[in-house]
Amino acid sequence: MVNCHIQTVEIIMKLGYKKIVVKVGSNVITKENGLPDESRIKHLVNQLADIKKQGIEVILVSSGAVASGRSLIKVSEKQDAVTTRQLLAAIGQVKLINTYSSFFATHAIQCAQVLVTKEDFRDRAHYLNMKNCLQILLQNEVIPVVNENDVVSVTELMFTDNDELAGLIASMLNADALIILSNVNGIYNGDPKLEGSAVIEEINGSVANLASFIQTGKSQFGRGGMITKSTMAQKVAKLGITVHIANGTKDDVLTSLLNNELVHTRFVPEKSKSGKKKWIAHSETAATGVVKLNDGAKTVLTSGKATSLLPVGIIEIQTDFLKGDIIKIIDEQHNLIGLGIAEYGSDKARERIGQKKQKALVHYDYFYSAI
Ligand SMILES: Nc1ncnc2c1ncn2[C@@H]1O[C@H](COP(=O)(O)OP(=O)(O)O)[C@@H](O)[C@H]1O
Ligand SMILES: N[C@@H](CCC(=O)OP(=O)(O)O)C(=O)O
Numbered sequence: 495m496v497n498c499h500i501q502t503v504e505i506i507m508k509l510g511y512k513k514i515v516v517k518v519g520s521n522v523i524t525k526e527n528g529l530p531d532e533s534r535i536k537h538l539v540n541q542l543a544d545i546k547k548q549g550i551e552v553i554l555v556s557s558g559a560v561a562s563g564r565s566l567i568k569v570s571e572k573q574d575a576v577t578t579r580q581l582l583a584a585i586g587q588v589k590l591i592n593t594y595s596s597f598f599a600t601h602a603i604q605c606a607q608v609l610v611t612k613e614d615f616r617d618r619a620h621y622l623n624m625k626n627c628l629q630i631l632l633q634n635e636v637i638p639v640v641n642e643n644d645v646v647s648v649t650e651l652m653f654t655d656n657d658e659l660a661g662l663i664a665s666m667l668n669a670d671a672l673i674i675l676s677n678v679n680g681i682y683n684g685d686p687k688l689e690g691s692a693v694i695e696e697i698n699g700s701v702a703n704l705a706s707f708i709q710t711g712k713s714q715f716g717r718g719g720m721i722t723k724s725t726m727a728q729k730v731a732k733l734g735i736t737v738h739i740a741n742g743t744k745d746d747v748l749t750s751l752l753n754n755e756l757v758h759t760r761f762v763p764e765k766s767k768s769g770k771k772k773w774i775a776h777s778e779t780a781a782t783g784v785v786k787l788n789d790g791a792k793t794v795l796t797s798g799k800a801t802s803l804l805p806v807g808i809i810e811i812q813t814d815f816l817k818g819d820i821i822k823i824i825d826e827q828h829n830l831i832g833l834g835i836a837e838y839g840s841d842k843a844r845e846r847i848g849q850k851k852q853k854a855l856v857h858y859d860y861f862y863s864a865i
Contacts, residue, residue: 514550520557563582617780640659657727660726666773786824817839
């Protein structure tokens with residue numbers, strides 16, 4: 495036993511992460527018959543406990559409320575999809591968190607339930623309140639178990655899926671890595687079910703044809719699918735956080751991943767961005783104004799150099815905004831170039847369109863390039 499533990503200590507230190515966010519998909523912890531896979535949950539908790547005991551901060555984002563609810567109640571077929579989801583999640587989340595809590599308790603570790611909605615990330619003050627709460631949990635050696643609050647998050651107010659939520663949490667907490675556990679070994683260069691397909695082990699920067707490898711279908715209990723997972727992973731890696739997509743149904747997946755011994759997909763991180771840029775990057779739905787740029791301004795702004803958005807490159811203010819609002823910056827073909835915080839409102843910006851020597855509309859420190 496002692497030797498085994500010492501070995502685990504060495505294993506976990508190899509990648510050198512200090513803070514990780516682990517996202518567990520519904521499929522990982524749900525059996526084929528739809529019932530929660532308690533032995534899988536227990537095995538994951540054992541690994542997370544080992545990792546935490548090495549001094550690594552762990553935040554868990556776990557799906558599975560709806561799947562857990564299905565095991566507890568029979569839903570009338572007449573009930574619509576939204577209400578069914580609310581009902582199943584409301585009941586299932588209790589079971590899910592109790593399962594985690596009892597397994598963590600065997601390691602003398604406390605976990606906390608943190609349920610969030612997309613709205614919680616929109617307003618910067620609200621965002622910082624949530625960040626503060628998660629940090630205080632971590633400082634008190636508690637493992638936050640985060641899920642979307644499916645009871646109140648409906649339709650357009652929902653996250654695409656929990657991968658998006660996990661990306662937001664990893665960015666908010668400046669994690670070193672985000673580990674997404676699904677029921678496949680990673681992103682394949684073709685249909686994962688076909689023999690000729692292989693796992694793409696490293697993705698560096700934005701890969702133009704990545705989406706073409708991915709089948710649109712998703713797994714039995716999943717919500718978003720692999721396309722949303724890979725889009726989110728590229729965005730998070732661009733902010734400076736390593737993203738791993740691995741198979742959570744494999745034994746010892748976390749320990750072998752952290753020991754660099756697992757075949758999976760790893761997104762190479764770019765240089766780390768500031769906390770404010772990380773928030774701006776995830777704030778597209780909170781944007782009010784839309785500003786169109788000419789091609790010259792687009793080239794300068796996306797060159798990777800520290801340049802601010804000057805009125806000389808603006809060709810149109812499409813939607814109004816106030817000073818301090820998040821604005822979308824688009825090119826002549828209406829593609830998103832980036833997001834930024836407006837230094838002044840749309841009235842002033844309109845007066846200055848195309849003019850030289852005017853104050854920047856978006857300062858470089860508050861600009862996130864989506865390209
Ligand atoms: N090229 C691909 N590589 C890996 N998985 C893929 C690919 N194309 C489609 N998929 C599907 O994506 C699924 C994982 O996404 P999703 O259903 O959202 O899972 P989760 O519940 O883990 O979030 C896999 O089960 C697989 O069927
Ligand atoms: N919040 C939902 C999970 C939704 C979701 O994104 O699921 P998945 O694609 O399996 O990560 C639940 O707990 O059932």
